Amino acid sequence: MNPQTAEKLKDLKGVLRSDFYHGYATAATQVEGAWNVDGKGESIWDKFAHTPGKVKDGSTPDDAVLSYYKTKEDVALMRSYGVTGYRFSLSWTRIVPLGGKDDPVNEKGIEYYNGLIDELLANGITPFVTLFHWDIPQALEDRYGGMLDKDAYTPDFVRYAGVCFERFGDRVKHWITYNEPGVYTLAGYAAGVHAPARSSNRKLNEEGDSSTEPFIVGHTELVSHAYAVKLYREKYQPEQKGTIGITLHGNFSLPWDANDSLDVEAAQRALEFEIAWYADPVHKTGDYPASMRAQLGDRLPTFTPEESKLVLGSSDFYGMNSYTTFFVRHLKTPPHIDDHSGNVEKLDTNSEGVSRGPASDTYWLRTAPGGFRLLLNWIWKRYGVPIYITENGTTAKGETEPSESVLDDKFRIEFFEGYIESIGRAVKEDGVDIRSYFAWTFTDNWEWAAGYSDRFGVTFVDFESKEKKRYPKKSATVIKELFQLMIKPK
Numbered sequence: 169m170n171p172q173t174a175e176k177l178k179d180l181k182g183v184l185r186s187d188f189y190h191g192y193a194t195a196a197t198q199v200e201g202a203w204n205v206d207g208k209g210e211s212i213w214d215k216f217a218h219t220p221g222k223v224k225d226g227s228t229p230d231d232a233v234l235s236y237y238k239t240k241e242d243v244a245l246m247r248s249y250g251v252t253g254y255r256f257s258l259s260w261t262r263i264v265p266l267g268g269k270d271d272p273v274n275e276k277g278i279e280y281y282n283g284l285i286d287e288l289l290a291n292g293i294t295p296f297v298t299l300f301h302w303d304i305p306q307a308l309e310d311r312y313g314g315m316l317d318k319d320a321y322t323p324d325f326v327r328y329a330g331v332c333f334e335r336f337g338d339r340v341k342h343w344i345t346y347n348e349p350g351v352y353t354l355a356g357y358a359a360g361v362h363a364p365a366r367s368s369n370r371k372l373n374e375e376g377d378s379s380t381e382p383f384i385v386g387h388t389e390l391v392s393h394a395y396a397v398k399l400y401r402e403k404y405q406p407e408q409k410g411t412i413g414i415t416l417h418g419n420f421s422l423p424w425d426a427n428d429s430l431d432v433e434a435a436q437r438a439l440e441f442e443i444a445w446y447a448d449p450v451h452k453t454g455d456y457p458a459s460m461r462a463q464l465g466d467r468l469p470t471f472t473p474e475e476s477k478l479v480l481g482s483s484d485f486y487g488m489n490s491y492t493t494f495f496v497r498h499l500k501t502p503p504h505i506d507d508h509s510g511n512v513e514k515l516d517t518n519s520e521g522v523s524r525g526p527a528s529d530t531y532w533l534r535t536a537p538g539g540f541r542l543l544l545n546w547i548w549k550r551y552g553v554p555i556y557i558t559e560n561g562t563t564a565k566g567e568t569e570p571s572e573s574v575l576d577d578k579f580r581i582e583f584f585e586g587y588i589e590s591i592g593r594a595v596k597e598d599g600v601d602i603r604s605y606f607a608w609t610f611t612d613n614w615e616w617a618a619g620y621s622d623r624f625g626v627t628f629v630d631f632e633s634k635e636k637k638r639y640p641k642k643s644a645t646v647i648k649e650l651f652q653l654m655i656k657p658k
């Protein structure tokens with residue numbers, strides 16, 4: 169950390185709880201590779217990436233960053249970064265290759281994750297495990313349309329979750345059922361740019377209906393999440409004593425014109441469509457927000473009384489992924505049938521020409537630490553449960569080779585300094601209860617439909633090299649120092 173930053177942050181010394189977890193988050197598809205090795209089945213992302221034209225650089229996650237073969241090396245590197253936790257996801261098709269409740273378990277898959285979990289624990293790193301980070305088995309998609317069929321899908325997901333609790337729950341005490349159910353539905357079923365590639369846009373997708381399917385799939389995610397939590401709480405939690413919850417995406421929204429009440433309302437509505445869509449049913453009311461019902465009517469599914477009861481309170485914490493902030497302006501025309509944002513426009517500058525932040529190498533992402541602090545407050549005030557920050561990070565322009573200047577990643581360092589300071593201030597000055605921070609991400613990886621082009625890692629990966637060689641960037645050291653300063657010693 170440079171002396172100016174140290175001076176600026178000195179009042180944040182020891183403001184985070186002594187049991188605060190910090191580390192990195194990853195997802196199986198993005199890092200493991202070994203896509204068809206040791207009995208792993210095909211996921212919708214394997215199929216998507218092998219379909220020409222779907223991924224920006226034409227790449228596949230076949231090898232990703234080969235983390236499947238690098239458990240010891242990666243855990244050692246993580247340890248050198250000073251982490252106390254590691255959030256990773258399990259590949260459903262490595263564990264149950266065909267996915268269904270009566271389909272066989274693949275012992276080789278179990279063995280791989282046992283090895284990873286044991287290696288982490290041996291190095292003093294606590295595993296945070298996500299059951300679903302977007303990679304549903306292709307076989308379930310083919311059998312009954314995946315999450316479009318809630319009744320067929322739910323028992324399959326719950327059985328998969330049960331296998332994981334049973335086999336790993338003696339050592340895994342932090343479970344996350346779904347990663348960002350909202351991005352899964354919006355990118356996969358509304359925009360159609362992610363697997364399973366469905367939308368109303370016939371130029372892009374052969375099938376789908378952007379005006380209904382995202383809400384149906386979102387509903388399936390919430391209900392199946394709640395049934396998996398019920399299973400954990402009834403059968404495993406009493407003995408295993410772990411926690412379980414769901415991780416939601418959400419960026420902050422500020423009014424484009426703070427003096428226009430319609431923009432102020434629009435910003436609030438945007439937050440409800442993006443975040444409260446999932447968070448209200450789980451953490452507040454057991455139902456969708458009124459603003460969504462008003463715009464969407466019957467296109468938004470209804471919870472049965474039993475579902476509502478199960479969903480409400482089904483997360484022991486608020487799992488929060490957030491990256492940026494937008495300016496939001498109300499639209500004067502009635503909502504489009506395919507609108508999912510609350511009839512608003514999202515802009516890079518406000519009515520006074522102020523920018524939402526410096527641009528990264530990813531079109532939607534700009535550095536906006538002030539909005540992050542406001543969002544932490546918004547979530548805390550509305551839901552009042554402890555917040556686990558499970559993802560946050562950035563790309564930076566021009567990271568094409570592991571040169572000295574690329575590894576001294578100033579843009580990313582500034583991003584992390586700003587956001588981590590916001591966490592400290594939210595805790596110290598606003599009284600928000602925050603328990604973890606997982607940066608996105610440990611190494612550069614396969615960034616879904618952007619392929620290998622968007623580098624989010626604090627470790628540079630030479631994708632050209634056969635062994636996907638890793639080179640630490642300076643941001644890894646800065647994050648370590650920030651938490652050394654801010655976490656209260658035990």
Ligand code: GAL
Pocket residue numbers: 195347348351417489559608615616624
């Ligand atoms: C999140 C997602 C991650 C990663 C990140 C950066 O939405 O959970 O897998 O892709 O965005 O784009």
